[in-house]
Amino acid sequence: MKNKTIKVDYLARVEGEGALYVKIRDNKVSDVKLKIIEPPRFFEAFLRGRMYSEAPDITARICGICPVAYQMSAVHAIEQAFGVKVEGQLRELRRLLYCGEWIESHVLHIYMLHAPDFLGYPDAMHMARDYPEIVKRGLKMKKTGNAIVALLGGREVHPINVRVGGFYKAPSKQELGQLVEQLKWGREAALETVLWTAQLPFPDFEQDYEFVALRHPTEYPFNKGRLVSNKGLNIAIQDYENHFIEEHVAHSNALHSVLKGRGAYFVGPLARYNLNFDRLSPLAQEAAKNAGLDSICKNPFQSIIVRSIEVLYAFDEALRIIEGYDLPEQPAVEFQPQAGIGSACTEAPRGILYHRYKLSGEGLILDAKIVPPTSQNQKTIENDLRNYVEQAILLPEDQLTWQCEQAIRNYDPCISCATHFLTLYIERE
Amino acid sequence: MCISSQILLIGIGNEYRSDDSIGLNVIRALKEQELPDTMLIESSGGGAELIEMLSSVRIAILIDAVSSGGKPGAIYRFDALRQTIPAQLSFQSTHVFGVAEAIELARVLGRLPPSLIVYAIEGENFSIGVGLSLKASEAVQKVVERVSCEVQDVLKEFRAEFPLEDEISLKVERTGTDLA
Secondary structure (H helix, E strand, C coil): CCCEEEEEEECHHHCCCCEEEEEEECCEEEEEEECCCCCHHHHHHHHCCCEHHHHHHHHHCCCCCCHHHHHHHHHHHHHHHHCCCCCHHHHHHHHHHHHHHHHHHHHHHHHHHHHHHHHCCCCHHHHHHHCHHHHHHHHHHHHHHHHHHHHHHCCCCCCCCEECCEECCCCCHHHHHCCHHHHHHHHHHHHHHHHHHHCCCCCCCCCCCCEEEEECCCCCCCCCCEEEECCCCEECHHHHHHHEEEEECCCCCCEEEEECCCECCECCHHHHHHHHHHHCCHHHHHHHHHCCCCCCCCCHHHHHHHHHHHHHHHHHHHHHHHHCCCCCCCCECCCCCCCEEEEEEEEECCEEEEEEEEECCCCEEEEEEEECHHHHHHHHHHHHHHHHHHHCCCCCHHHHHHHHHHHHHCCCCCHHHCCCCEEEEEEEC | CCCCCCEEEEEECCCCEHHHHHHHHHHHHHHHHCCCCEEEEEECCCHHHHHHHHCCCCEEEEEEEECCCCCCCCEEEEECCCCCCCHHHCCCCCCCCCHHHHHHHHHHCCCCCCEEEEEEEECCCCCCECCCCHHHHHHHHHHHHHHHHHHHHHHHHHHHHCCCHHHHHHHHHCCCCCCC
């Protein structure tokens, strides 16, 4: 098996738009190309000439899995341009909404997509035959996340209650109180999930990544903070485009986002965890320790444990927010549109999501830029595949293919934004 | 989500992927027909939510676009209780836990409703953008007609299977015009 090609083609609905391609010659990886088409480009054009108030709901349509993240980055960027400050309970409600989305998104990935890889099943359906109670637990946890998003967002998918300045309608304390019982159950289930994921078999694979995430003085980050890395980056979000650039690469329609002069970087749960371990709730920190995880984790395969810890944090944080909640006087702060440029990063489940808007005095969107987390991780995924395949090159073909796919899934890539389906096969030269 | 209507019609798709929105368009057209005893839902196809919806009803009809290499506009119909979803519609996914996966997982977990019909429509253009191709548009019209007939057929079939107490409770639950 000296020369061969591993290919992952996106099938069917989006045929030809993207692929993974690994070429092996003389037992060395000679080429890795990951192609992901970027739908945000379409949305950027679609947004021009629209009113600022439409941005949260239009961008929420980019992804069925993380619409809240798109809404949050949109409203924060526009609020920055208009000089609007959303504080107090309204800000807490935004964090609560984000808790719901993290739970939905992470639980889906942990139970339905990632765990089957580790346990040797082709999918959740096959896993469910042997582990029906585990799968049912995952579905029930996800439903709890849905309940938060449905209550705050107005509906489960593509929430519609978010607006610049706050919400269209704020929930009563009593309405939020109805979530408490299921959130308490979810927190227990999340503790079990951490222990369950921690005992999965992990390949030995640590890399010297540059992790990038938001960092806030007191909070585990959702929607506020500076952008920091483990290699010295520490900038305000408004400086994002001075430090991060998007490069055209020949093999892809997509742009690769890189740190100027430094190259690939890593965003998402692992980055947040490594840069913000001290901001996790005591319960989440303790669970990490009990699971045998250090405060720094550099093995991307273990991201499944870190996601579980973030799920636990999200349940814990949701309960804290609900306990301290009082109905705000107004569901949104008042403001006047003004001409300007605003930008924001918030922590989508898979990492920082950057939005920038240029707005007219009437609030028309003149220009928009959106950089989703998956395109920021793209280069790191390619690097992982290159290094991982090299280290595992003597594995039988089917195992190697399997592990390549697993290595991509470590990042929970938001390919759904662009494509629904992905299949993988190896082609020998 | 609490679903009490008798027949659940779910159209699945992504508004911004051209023909992928076939299912959504079918549901919108059906809404105008004001069919009795139905609940119509537009969905982005999240598997976990589908399982949840399916396990809360007795009769469901699901409409989605596919790309299986067939003729654009072709309409396939499956009785999900009698057959598994064909392999060419059951794609492996890195990210989305989709329709075929949801149905098969619901089957394993014993959460399929007593009646589930799937309409799959072959799309032509799945590129980023809004609007349907001509073939997809024509197929939407046909599916709308077929589904509205199906609603009546399924009701009859269901009644044949559950003729006694169920029939009574169905009548009590229904608020629209009696189809019988």
